[in-house]
Amino acid sequence: MEYETIQLAHGSGGRLSAELVSRFFLPRFGNETLNRLEDQAVVDFPQGRLALTTDSFVVDPLFFPGGDIGDLAINGTVNDVCMSGATPLYLAAAFIIEEGLPMVTLHRILLSMEKAAKSAGVQIVTGDTKVVNRGCCDKLFITTTGVGRVPAEANISAANLQAGDTIILSGSIGDHGMAILTSREGLSFASRVQSDTAALNGLVARMLQASPIIHAMRDPTRGGLATTLNEFATASGVGIVLQEAAIPVRPEVRGACEVLGIDPMYVANEGKLVAVVPGEVAGTVVAAMRSHPLGREAAIIGEVVAENRGMVVMRNALGAQRIVDMPVGEQLPRIC
Amino acid sequence: MEYETIQLAHGSGGRLSAELVSRFFLPRFGNETLNRLEDQAVVDFPQGRLALTTDSFVVDPLFFPGGDIGDLAINGTVNDVCMSGATPLYLAAAFIIEEGLPMVTLHRILLSMEKAAKSAGVQIVTGDTKVVNRGCCDKLFITTTGVGRVPAEANISAANLQAGDTIILSGSIGDHGMAILTSREGLSFASRVQSDTAALNGLVARMLQASPIIHAMRDPTRGGLATTLNEFATASGVGIVLQEAAIPVRPEVRGACEVLGIDPMYVANEGKLVAVVPGEVAGTVVAAMRSHPLGREAAIIGEVVAENRGMVVMRNALGAQRIVDMPVGEQLPRIC
Numbered sequence: 001m002e003y004e005t006i007q008l009a010h011g012s013g014g015r016l017s018a019e020l021v022s023r024f025f026l027p028r029f030g031n032e033t034l035n036r037l038e039d040q041a042v043v044d045f046p047q048g049r050l051a052l053t054t055d056s057f058v059v060d061p062l063f064f065p066g067g068d069i070g071d072l073a074i075n076g077t078v079n080d081v082c083m084s085g086a087t088p089l090y091l092a093a094a095f096i097i098e099e100g101l102p103m104v105t106l107h108r109i110l111l112s113m114e115k116a117a118k119s120a121g122v123q124i125v126t127g128d129t130k131v132v133n134r135g136c137c138d139k140l141f142i143t144t145t146g147v148g149r150v151p152a153e154a155n156i157s158a159a160n161l162q163a164g165d166t167i168i169l170s171g172s173i174g175d176h177g178m179a180i181l182t183s184r185e186g187l188s189f190a191s192r193v194q195s196d197t198a199a200l201n202g203l204v205a206r207m208l209q210a211s212p213i214i215h216a217m218r219d220p221t222r223g224g225l226a227t228t229l230n231e232f233a234t235a236s237g238v239g240i241v242l243q244e245a246a247i248p249v250r251p252e253v254r255g256a257c258e259v260l261g262i263d264p265m266y267v268a269n270e271g272k273l274v275a276v277v278p279g280e281v282a283g284t285v286v287a288a289m290r291s292h293p294l295g296r297e298a299a300i301i302g303e304v305v306a307e308n309r310g311m312v313v314m315r316n317a318l319g320a321q322r323i324v325d326m327p328v329g330e331q332l333p334r335i336c
Numbered sequence: 337m338e339y340e341t342i343q344l345a346h347g348s349g350g351r352l353s354a355e356l357v358s359r360f361f362l363p364r365f366g367n368e369t370l371n372r373l374e375d376q377a378v379v380d381f382p383q384g385r386l387a388l389t390t391d392s393f394v395v396d397p398l399f400f401p402g403g404d405i406g407d408l409a410i411n412g413t414v415n416d417v418c419m420s421g422a423t424p425l426y427l428a429a430a431f432i433i434e435e436g437l438p439m440v441t442l443h444r445i446l447l448s449m450e451k452a453a454k455s456a457g458v459q460i461v462t463g464d465t466k467v468v469n470r471g472c473c474d475k476l477f478i479t480t481t482g483v484g485r486v487p488a489e490a491n492i493s494a495a496n497l498q499a500g501d502t503i504i505l506s507g508s509i510g511d512h513g514m515a516i517l518t519s520r521e522g523l524s525f526a527s528r529v530q531s532d533t534a535a536l537n538g539l540v541a542r543m544l545q546a547s548p549i550i551h552a553m554r555d556p557t558r559g560g561l562a563t564t565l566n567e568f569a570t571a572s573g574v575g576i577v578l579q580e581a582a583i584p585v586r587p588e589v590r591g592a593c594e595v596l597g598i599d600p601m602y603v604a605n606e607g608k609l610v611a612v613v614p615g616e617v618a619g620t621v622v623a624a625m626r627s628h629p630l631g632r633e634a635a636i637i638g639e640v641v642a643e644n645r646g647m648v649v650m651r652n653a654l655g656a657q658r659i660v661d662m663p664v665g666e667q668l669p670r671i672c
Contacts, residue, residue, distance in 0.1 A: 013558025013604075014663030037571070038494060039416040039554060040389035042486050047383035053376035054428035054481055055464045058472075080375040092390035094479045096432075128391045128479075132670055136394075136474040143430045143464075143479035145390055150378050158374060218375060222349025235373070268349075327350030334468055 006101040011131025020129060024106060028114040029093075033125040041125035043090055049150040051086035053077060056143040060334040062109065064183045066175075066195030069142055070112035072270060072336060075199045077144040078120045079219040082201040083273065085154030085208060088120065092145040094128040098137045109140065120199035122146070153212050160215040161236035165304040166282035168275045170203065170289060171196070171297040172248040173225050174264035176271070178256045180335050187259075192252045198271030203294045207275065210288030216276040219269065221336055223327055226265040228274055229312045230326045239308030242324070244316045246301045265314075266327050268335045276304065342437040347467025356465060360442060364450040365429075365460040377461035379426055385486040387422035389413060392479040396670040398445065400519045402511075402531030405478055406448035408606060408672060411535045413480040414456045415555040418537040419609065421490030421544060424456065430464040430479040437475055445476065456535035458482070489548050496551040497572035501640035502618035504611045506539065506625060507532070507633040508584040509561050510600035512607070514592045516671050523595075528588045534607030539630045543611065546624030552612040555605065557672055559663055562601040564610055565648045566662045575644030578660070580652045582637045601650075602663050604671045612640060 009016040026035060033041045057073040074091065081088040093113070097106070117124055175196040182193050200219060207214065216236075220228040225247070233240045249257075249264050257264050271294060277285050282300055289295030312324040345352040362371060369377045393409040410427065417424040429449070433442070453460055511532040518529050536555060543550065552572075556564040561583070569576050585593075585600050593600045607630060613621050618636055625631030648660040 008669045009664070011558075011669065012663060013563050014602075016664065017559070018662070036493065036495070037567075038420065040387045040420045040422070040482075040484075042385050042387050042420050042422070045381055045384065045386040048381065049378050050381040050386075050426075050483070051376045051378050052426060052428055052462050052481075052483060054430045054462055054479070056430040056432050056466045056477075056479060058432055058466045058468050060472075084374065084376045084378050086376070086378070090386075090388060092388055092481050094390045094392040094481075096392050096394055096477055096479075126388055126390055130392045130394045130670075132394050132474065135471070136396075136670075137477070138468065138472040141392075141432055141473070141477070143390070143392060143432075143481075145388075145428050145430075145479075145481035146376075147386070147388060147483065148376075157372065159372070222347075223353070224349075227349050231373075266350075326354070327348060328345070328352065333344045333347065334466075334472075 004103055006097050006099055006131055008099050008131050011129055024110060028110040029124040031123050043125055046149055048152060051081050051084045051148040051150050053080035054143060054145040055080060056141060057336055058141050058334050059336050060138060061184060062139055064195055065179045065193060067197040068109055068112050069140060070109035071116035072197050073142040073144045074113050074116035074120060075197050076270060076336060077146040078122060078199040078201055081146040081148040082204045083217045083219055084150055085156045086148030086150040088122045088146050088148040088201050090147045091122050091124045092126045093124050094143040096130050096132060096137055096141040098139050099131055099134045101139055120201055156214050156217050158216050158232050158235035161232055161238045161276050161304045163238060163304055163306040164279050165215055165276045166279045166300055167240065167302040168277060168282060168286055169247060169299055169301045170273045170295045172250045173269055173272060174249055174253040174257060174267035176269050177267035177332050177335050178253045181332055182256055193256055196269055196271035198294055200273050200294060203289060203292045206288050206292050207285055210284050211277060211281040213281065214275055214277050217273055219273050221268050221270060224266040224268055225274060226324045227326060233312055234310045237309050239305040240302055240312045241305055242302035242314045244314050246299050248297050248299060265324055340439055342433050342435055342467055344435050344467050347465055360446060364446040367459050369461040379461055382485055384488060387417050387420045387484040387486050389416035390479060390481040391416065392477060393672055394477050394670050395672050396474060397520060398475055400531055401515045401529060403533040404445055404448050405476060406445035407452035408533050409478040409480045410449050410452035410456060411533050412606060412672060413482040414458060414535040414537055417482040417484040418540045419553045419555055420486055421492045422484030422486040424458045424482050424484040424537050426461045426483045427458050428462045428481040429460050432473055432477040433467050434473045434475050435467055435470045456537055492550050492553050494552050494568050494571035497568055497574045497612050497640045499574060499640055499642040500615050501551055501612045502615045502636055503576065503638040504613060504618060504622055505583060505635055505637045506609045506631045508586045509605055509608060510585055510589045510593060510603035512605050513603035513668050513671050514589045517668055518592055529592055532605055532607035534630055536609050536630060539625060539628045542624050542628050543621055546620050547613060547617040549617065550611055550613050553609055555609050557604050557606060560602040560604055561610060562660045563662060568612065569648055570646045573645050575641040576638055576648045577641055578638035578650045580650050582635050584633050584635060601660055
């Protein structure tokens with residue numbers, strides 16, 4: 001019997017669970033390890049340090065301009081792995097599905113995950129599927145966990161910023177969050193806003209080739225660039241000074257932010273990174289980034305200073321300064 | 337400001353997220369790696385093979401006789417790692433929390449996770465928290481991912497069964513599933529039924545000391561022992577013959593199953609394992625298991641045969657036979 005929607009029995013561990021895996025998951029993600037259908041993947045791992053990261057994706061809506069929950073779940077976890085300097089190797093994917101989800105919806109999302117995983121060069125080697133009763137979750141949540149190998153020389157941490165370091169941003173900010181918000185609210189004036197969801201491991205590899213020394217690196221997702229830089233400043237006990245004019249914001253994103261009264265500094269990104277490097281290698285790193293499709297708009301946006309410890313200060317074109325604080329309240333729930 | 341319940345802003349990545357982590361998560365799970373609060377954990381890993389497993393826990397109710405979603409999420413993932421013969425080392429934990437969850441509830445569950453992780457000897461090294469609007473998930477879902485090191489000599493797989501092998505069960509079946517079901521339905525006659533949730537890595541280590549050769553091993557969770565053995569028979573292309581009288585079922589579990597018309601062979605366990613070993617080492621392995629608190633009732637329950645490929649057959653005390661098939665429909669949703 002064929003079902004057009006997810007049934008509770010698809011999560012029971014019985015025959016329907018097995019069919020769901022063999023008809024939907026394996027054709028998309030199948031590889032030697034996953035195909036064994038053991039309760040765990042056993043994979044080779046080279047000696048050294050391992051990077052491990054996990055993220056639950058609960059984005060609403062499931063499909064949005066520029067992406068969907070599927071590629072977001074792959075790219076987000078690949079990015080968290082590679083921000084340590086690690087090469088992402090393996091992913092685990094756990095699905096919580098609401099009873100009644102159309103099979104075609106699941107299929108579309110799995111196709112998108114397949115494409116994103118191939119593009120990032122990672123294998124999904126293990127997974128899990130749970131089905132909950134109608135009304136007990138909102139359509140679909142995906143938790144992805146990533147494993148990567150950290151090169152011996154990498155020492156990248158939010159606590160490593162030093163006065164004199166340069167802050168580099170890989171491209172425009174606010175795209176993902178505004179794509180979600182405007183599509184959720186049906187704001188037609190902002191229809192051109194697209195999520196920037198992308199896997200950054202290729203860009204990171206190019207940066208590390210240019211300079212093995214990167215002090216700190218993160219993808220500014222929830223809470224936006226403001227939150228990431230505040231975390232850096234706090235963890236390292238330094239100040240950060242930004243040049244507002246140097247931070248790229250797409251016109252359509254800026255327009256939507258202005259209408260909605262939102263500061264793009266606090267809006268989530270899903271395909272951007274901010275790196276902190278010694279001032280003397282900044283030019284080399286930016287040049288390397290610009291040679292990669294995901295870093296074409298890379299720019300130096302500020303510097304690390306010894307003053308104003310734990311604070312992020314923004315300077316505008318006229319020289320006026322304001323403090324960019326951590327966000328206190330909720331801006332955009334279920335953005336990723 | 338102190339909140340008594342989870343707010344959407346606790347998941348925003350801003351100040352309230354940081355407070356939730358520092359006041360609730362770090363005091364419970366804190367270790368050198370987690371305390372760094374990077375977006376990924378970087379940990380040492382010895383050369384060799386790595387076991388990776390992930391599971392989402394959506395159990396309803398959150399608290400049940402014998403355990404809660406917290407220890408279940410730790411033990412379930414530790415068990416999936418160690419069933420490969422691996423030593424569990426690191427865990428990642430991702431939380432999807434419904435807006436309005438009382439902080440005291442979260443705190444109780446985190447305490448339980450802390451205790452279970454310590455007891456199993458694993459560290460939670462990275463995590464994630466998402467908050468979804470009221471009505472968009474049912475209180476709390478936890479996805480745990482486990483990483484372990486597989487010893488070079490281990491070769492444990494559902495596909496490794498051979499005719500002549502012996503099937504060993506570590507203890508009574510049906511406890512967890514019936515504890516959930518009877519507590520959910522408020523069946524007071526079954527009040528003594530307790531979940532068997534437990535971490536089995538200590539038991540597995542003792543088994544591997546007794547015999548480095550174990551052909552297959554799994555914890556029969558969703559779908560129960562019947563499903564696990566059917567998966568073994570199918571993956572290895574062999575038949576399995578069970579002796580019904582040898583399979584331990586607690587009287588209170590048997591009683592509840594009879595009243596509800598449920599076969600304990602299909603009911604989930606969360607602290608039991610089934611192992612398939614060469615006939616000649618079975619006695620040694622059972623003796624080793626019985627020396628461990630979680631294996632005191634270990635018993636030989638059947639054998640692997642060349643006939644009836646892909647099938648599991650149950651023999652009762654009178655010699656009558658019946659086929660134990662894969663479950664088709666949903667028996668107990670949200671059991672783990």
